[in-house]
Amino acid sequence: MTTAHHAPGETRPGGRTARTRKAVLTAVFEELGENGFGGLTMEKVASRSGIHLATVYRRWRCIEGLICELLTEVGSEVPLPDSGTLSGDLRALARSIAALYGEGRVRRLIEAVVSAAARDGQVASVLRTFFDERLALAGRMVQRAVDRGELPANTDPVQMMSALGAPFYYRILIARRPVDRDLADSAATAVRAAAHAGAYTKKDGGPANGTSPGG
Amino acid sequence: MTTAHHAPGETRPGGRTARTRKAVLTAVFEELGENGFGGLTMEKVASRSGIHLATVYRRWRCIEGLICELLTEVGSEVPLPDSGTLSGDLRALARSIAALYGEGRVRRLIEAVVSAAARDGQVASVLRTFFDERLALAGRMVQRAVDRGELPANTDPVQMMSALGAPFYYRILIARRPVDRDLADSAATAVRAAAHAGAYTKKDGGPANGTSPGG
Known part of the structure; x- marks a missing residue:
């Protein structure tokens, strides 16, 4: 399990450190679901989790640290499909994302992270x-589709997977309406057609669009 | 000019109220560009604009009010093209959005609004x-394309225009990298192909996807 704020060796599955971590992250998640990011404090997290406030502060430093660790935890739960066809993979991944973001507290987590x-x-x-x-992980399904001859050879996996994800974040952060399965199926159909139309081809002579540094 | 926090009659073009508004919104925009949303306060806005702090508070109440009014002002500047073809319209609109979000202070404004x-x-x-x-305004280009026979009759303008915008917000808020013209052209190519593939068709028996209430 990847964590952002302590060395991997500190976490022993089933040990006291792991139990503390689970209790605290669960409390953050529940507080987000009930009260949103606006009212989230280290004190509320400590109180809800039953972990000493000093311990919470020592290990995570601030609310932002907790939010980041929860994102890593929750986001890593989305399975990456390998169904044998591009359209099967795209639809399965989009539906997994939709199922995750169908949960109010996950939407609020995304809002919290972007806000922080x-x-x-x-x-x-x-x-x-x-x-x-x-x-990078999700891009493997694009590479497999290229290898099977389902997509143009110069299709950029990062561009294409960014385009698959984009409608979900638009729906949550900008349109501010629920994520549903219709959105997932629309996103999957859209990126497949767009990829065939050459919307995500790599540019010559430079890094692929979406991976250039800066900001 | 649409404003969120006072009656239209209060603004006289060229009058003192209009000058105050312009000075304050300009100060907000400049502060965002130089210091981001994290350090933005009513005091800094008052100081930079040369408008009395009491006046700023009386008229806008809080930083969030200022941010909302600036969004309305800046966002309304994007021209809505009518080039005679769907691909011309999509490309022109996408490039206008890219030009707007190519500016660091506009990216920071979007971050600030979503964060608030x-x-x-x-x-x-x-x-x-x-x-x-x-x-709704941008959707008119979709309706014109439907009328010209360039798109399926049941294409949903809101879904399609949401899909055109989504990659820009993903790039700014999630990927956290610069918006450029390549992204604009990719987005325009993508939504056109996706629309032809039926990704944005209206569902029967209910409101179109993306316009249902809730959230």
Whole structure:
């Protein structure tokens, strides 16, 4: 299990450290679901989890640290399909994302992370790294489709997977309406057609669109 | 000019009220560009604009009010093209959005609004209304394309225009990398192909996807 704020060796599955972590992250998740990010404090997390406030502060430092760790935990739960066809993979992944973001507290977690990133450069960096890693993993389904001859050889996996995810974040953060299965199926149909139309082809002579540094 | 926090009659073009408004919104925009949302305060806005702090508070109440009004002002500047073809319209609109979000202070404004919406229900409501209105206006290009026979008759304008915008917000808020013209052209190519593939068709027996209430 990847964690952002302590060395891997500190976590022993089933040990006291792991139990503390689980109790605290569960409390953050529940507080987000009930009261949103606006009212979230270290004190509420400590009280709800039954873990000493000093312990929570020592290990996570601030609410932003907790939010980042919860994102890594929750986001990593989305399974990456390998169904044998591109359309099967796209639809399965989009539906898994929709199922995750159908939960109010996960929507609020995304809002919280994006909101914290606007104020805190360290959160912004964690957010970017997390999504870069997820995109790289999900991009394997694009590469498999290229290998099977289902997509143009110069299709950029990161561009295509970014395009699959984009409608969900638009729905949550901008349109501010529920994520549903219709959105998932629309997103899957859309990126497949767009990829065939050459919308995500790699540019010559430079890094692929969406992976250039800066900000 | 649409404003969120006072009656239209209060603004006389060229009058003292209009000058105050312009000075304050310009100060907010400049502060966002230089210091981001994290350090933005009513005091800094008053100091930078040369407008009395009491006046700023009386008229806008809080930073969130200022941010909402600036969004309405800046967002309304994007021209809505009518080039005679769907692909011409999509490309022109996408490039206008890219030009706007190519500016660091506009990216920071979007971050600020989304961030404020996560903490404040009134901001969330202003944000949603603003984008609903913009989508309805932009959707006219979809209807014109349907009328010209360029798109299936049951294409949903709101779904399609949401899909055109989504990659920009993903790039700004999630990928946290610069918006450029390549992204605009990719988005325009993608939604056109996706629309032809039926990704944005209206569902029977209910409101179109993306316009259902709730959230």
